[in-house]
Amino acid sequence: xxxxxxxxxxxxxxxxxxxxxxxxxxxxxxxxxxxxxxxxxxxxxxxxxxxxxxxxxxxxxxxxxxxxxxxxxxxxxxxxxxxxxxxxxxxxxxxxxxxxxxxxxxxxxxxxxxxxxxxxxxxxxxxxxxxxxxxxxxxxxxxxxxxxxxxxxxxxxxxxxxxxxxxxxxxxxxxxxx
Amino acid sequence: xxxxxxxxxxxxxxxxxxxxxxxxxxxxxxxxxxxxxxxxxxxxxxxxxxxxxxxxxxxxxxxxxxxxxxxxxxxxxxxxxxxxxxxxxxxxxxxxxxxxxxxx
Numbered sequence: 172x173x174x175x176x177x178x179x180x181x182x183x184x185x186x187x188x189x190x191x192x193x194x195x196x197x198x199x200x201x202x203x204x205x206x207x208x209x210x211x212x213x214x215x216x217x218x219x220x221x222x223x224x225x226x227x228x229x230x231x232x233x234x235x236x237x238x239x240x241x242x243x244x245x246x247x248x249x250x251x252x253x254x255x256x257x258x259x260x261x262x263x264x265x266x267x268x269x270x271x272x273x274x275x276x277x278x279x280x281x282x283x284x285x286x287x288x289x290x291x292x293x294x295x296x297x298x299x300x301x302x303x304x305x306x307x308x309x310x311x312x313x314x315x316x317x318x319x320x321x322x323x324x325x326x327x328x329x330x331x332x333x334x335x336x337x338x339x340x341x342x343x344x345x346x347x348x349x
Numbered sequence: 350x351x352x353x354x355x356x357x358x359x360x361x362x363x364x365x366x367x368x369x370x371x372x373x374x375x376x377x378x379x380x381x382x383x384x385x386x387x388x389x390x391x392x393x394x395x396x397x398x399x400x401x402x403x404x405x406x407x408x409x410x411x412x413x414x415x416x417x418x419x420x421x422x423x424x425x426x427x428x429x430x431x432x433x434x435x436x437x438x439x440x441x442x443x444x445x446x447x448x449x450x451x452x453x
Contacts, residue, residue, distance in 0.1 A: 180352070184359040191366040191386055200376060207382050210363070214389050217356065221400040226392075226415050233419050238385060238426045245378050245430040249437040260373045261446060267372030275365035282357045295400070297412055305409050313413075317420045324424035328431035334438065 180220060187213030200246045208239040222295060225302050356397035364390035377436070377443045381429045388422045 190209035197203050211234040218227035261267070306314050367386030374380060392415045399411020436451075437443050 180355060184355070187359065188362050188366070191363050194382060194386075195366050195370045195373075200379065203379060203382065207386070210386065211389065214363075214393055217359070217393060218396055221356070221396050223396045223400065223412055223415070226396055226412060226419070229416060229419055230389075230392075233423050234385075234389070238423060241426060241430055242378060242382060245434060248434055249378065249443045261375050264373040268369055271365045271369035271372065274368060275361055278361035278364070279358055282354050282361065295409075296407075297409060302409060302412065302416075305413065310413050313417055317417055321420060321424050324428050328427040331428070332431035332434045 180217075183213055183216045183220065187217065201243065204239055204242050204246065207242070208235050211235050211239065223297060225297065225299055353397055353401045357394060360390040360393040360397070363387075363393070375445050377433045377445055377448070378430070380445065381426065381433070384429075385422065385426060388418065388425075392418050392422075 187210050190206045190213060193206035194203045194210065197206065211230065215227045215230040215235075218224075218230060364387050367383045367390060370383030370386065371380045372383075374383070395411050395415045395418065399408075399415070402408075402411065433443055436448065440447075442448070
């Protein structure tokens with residue numbers, strides 16, 4: 172049950188926001204991604220506080236286990252990419268910061284003004300069993316669509332990132348002929 | 350401030366930081382990191398609204414929305430990083446200020 176804003180929520184949200192801020196401010200790209208994974212872990216803890224156990228553990232598995240590692244690999248593969256150390260923010264950074272701050276102020280103003288429903292109800296029974304049976308009955312069509320989307324996206328990502336077979340084959344043939 | 354407002358403000362803060370990263374950093378991979386942060390803020394909103402809705406006890410809709418959103422975000426990250434690596438193979442840069450043409 173969630174009765175009010177507790178100390179656990181404050182600590183977790185502080186960790187989350189601090190990780191995001193560090194990812195925004197640090198210079199080293201690997202450090203940025205490590206701080207990003209701290210933020211993702213903090214978000215998973217927030218999901219657990221909201222009684223969404225399955226989403227919390229799926230967040231840890233998918234984001235920290237797969238996406239953060241994928242980003243680290245991409246940074247290492249594109250290392251030394253010719254970005255000068257002395258200027259790693261874009262030329263329009265001031266306008267961008269003003270836009271981001273304005274959007275945050277607008278969202279916070281809307282949230283505070285709207286007086287959302289106060290008390291949380293009983294803890295929802297979102298067990299893994301109920302989620303699985305719902306995925307196989309009510310949500311079976313979205314599940315299949317997401318399965319097709321993931322397959323297409325991953326095959327497409329591999330094809331995009333693969334070296335062009337024509338050029339690679341020609342260079343191999345040239346190398347063999349010489 | 351109610352608990353729901355607390356979660357929504359944290360989500361708004363993470364969204365704003367992600368937007369700032371996506372708009373200010375020059376590295377294309379860090380722009381993808383900012384987009385991931387914005388998607389995660391949206392997920393936190395979805396799960397918070399699901400938890401505090403009066404029908405949470407016998408409904409899984411918001412939870413399902415968040416789970417499908419996580420799956421789509423994973424696909425987006427894979428395609429985005431593949432594009433950045435392909436661009437880097439052609440031009441040897443991931444600097445967004447230098448990315449002015451996409452033709453190989």
